[in-house]
Amino acid sequence: MSFSYSLEFILEGIGDSVESVEKTGDYAGSIEGFASLSEAREGDLSFFYSNRYKKDLEESHASVIIVPKGLTIEPKPAQLLLAVENPSLSFAMLCREVEFNLMPRPKPGIHPSAVVHPTAVISPHAYIGPLSVIEAEAEVGAATLVSQVTIGRNARVGDDTLIGAQGVVGAYCIIGNGNRLSEGCVIGSDGYGYLQSDGKHERIPQIGIVETASHVDIGANSTVDRARLGRTFIDEGTKVDNLVQIAHNVQIGKHCLLIAQSGIAGSSQIKDHVILAAKSGIAGHLSVGANSIIGPLSGVYNSLEANSNVIGVPAVSKLLYWRVTALSQKLPKLFERFNAIESLINKN
Template identity: 40%
Template sequence: MKLADIAEQLGGLLEGDGDLEIRSVAGLKEAGSGDLSFLANPKYAAQVATTKASAVIVPLDWDREVACALVRCGNSDHAFAQAAELFYEPVPVPPAGVHPSAVVDESAQLGEGVSIGPNCTVEAGVVIGANTVLQANCVVAYKSVIGADCMLYPLVSVREFCRIGDRVIVHNGTVIGSDGFGYAVQVDGSRTKIPQIGIVVIEDDVEIGANVAIDRARFGKTRIGKGTKIDNLVQVAHNVVIGEHAVMCGQSGISGSTTVGARVIMAGQSGLAGHLEVGDGAIVGAQAGVMKDIPAKDFVIGSPAMSHMQTKKMIANMVTLPKLKEKVRQLEADVATLKRG
């Protein structure tokens, strides 16, 4: 594909040879002749000068001279995603219908164009909307509801009574509606199971990564808000409520009955204790351990998590502790010398 054609489709400003033939996309380090790369993070700006890519997508305000062709875009990250789609070979959509090896209860309601893959199980009372795809070995349990245009990749389990909206994507191995972690402690220290009789509600346009566990509510609903994106290996406990367009990065987790506002970002390996409130637009830094409520738009890091400015000051002070310790030791020695004198 000609670079000029790509720039036109991206709405970018071309600088360089528009007749360059672009065959693929790649990162700045990995790219070679015929590749299109991009710069989204200023941290990697120096690599633009050394990349072997034929062309690079850069921000509009790029001000360095380089040997390769450039495509200036308002959002280079988004533009590169669009460019990648031009070279992506889409996986064929499974055909509509029920695979012979699938087990579908006669009471289940399947919308027009639904595809049920090999070895799937669809139990009694299930409703599945139009054009939804269940790939191999998925299980949709009793009276669950899945909306239209959803994609469930292999080995996804949707437990009984759960509800999934439209255009939801769920990746391999995820379990929606497993029992919440609830036990009553007896006098002798043993624990007896507390029935988990609630459900999980996944709203429209949510994407859930691989091997995610979203627990059903003890009573009521565990809810994932519209447009929320959940990475791989994430735990969402019972009765958690997540607002619209939130982001949970890999290995993060939320304990029971915590409410997370809209557009909240939880970075990798961060964790929220139970029964907390996290305000809209808050950011929880990587590996942060949150023990108390977070106001809207706050940014917390550390464990226990605190405002990022406060934590940075504490870390800076910790770095100076060895020097301070040595200074105190010297002062003690000076005092002892004065006493002997």
């Protein structure tokens, strides 16, 4: 991947107003690449945001480095430091501009290999990619469907949404504006519901839908099951990683983070700003309060109040978990002492 950007483009893209960026040093060339501080070469741009990387900053060969305001460091010769309020955010904003250039949205239109039902409604600003299928009475706004995307009957896809290759939106499901559905994700798969009758498992039809609000991201190969009744719902700004399972009738609040291989069982409610770390799981019919953090590899079997910070199986408060872990390290010596006392008593 190669590109070349002027300093003017960099200054305009980092989010802060150009006038508010504090410039120290001198570099007049173009930016030919982005790299970490330790790997950057002449012509590269990097950023510094944590004192853990102070040594990398001091030794970096990057030509341009985005740094926090108030940092006291002298640039090397032919090196330019750009001081901003939040280097990590500014770098992310810049990468967004670069992403638009490297991977531009295709021009509106319907690929000849796509299959669009006559009753489907497609915005003139939409792009329907190769081998995609739009079923009866579906509505697609000014969205981009990359390739091999399936939109089920009566489903709706909002404006400015991007659906990656082989993404699926099931029948009657509703995708909000500005969503980003990555490759292979399935929205509206059948909820997992069975009743035992006469020694057999009878499938419970799942006749509800999935609905996402605006600016929701769903990672690659993640699945969101349709509701048994009503809707499975993901609110505004929530970001779901790859390989995440969200079961039927789950309700997820605003601006939550669900990390890879986490899962939520049916009918649980996740309030706003909750973080589920990797491989964590929430049992069914629970409530997790706002601003809670579920640690990695944790299993939550009881509802949690707001601002909880838990870890472990079963999940307990983080403070208790680490106290128990520390004490458990002392158990071998404790048993040695117990055995010695027992032997002494037996001898007497």
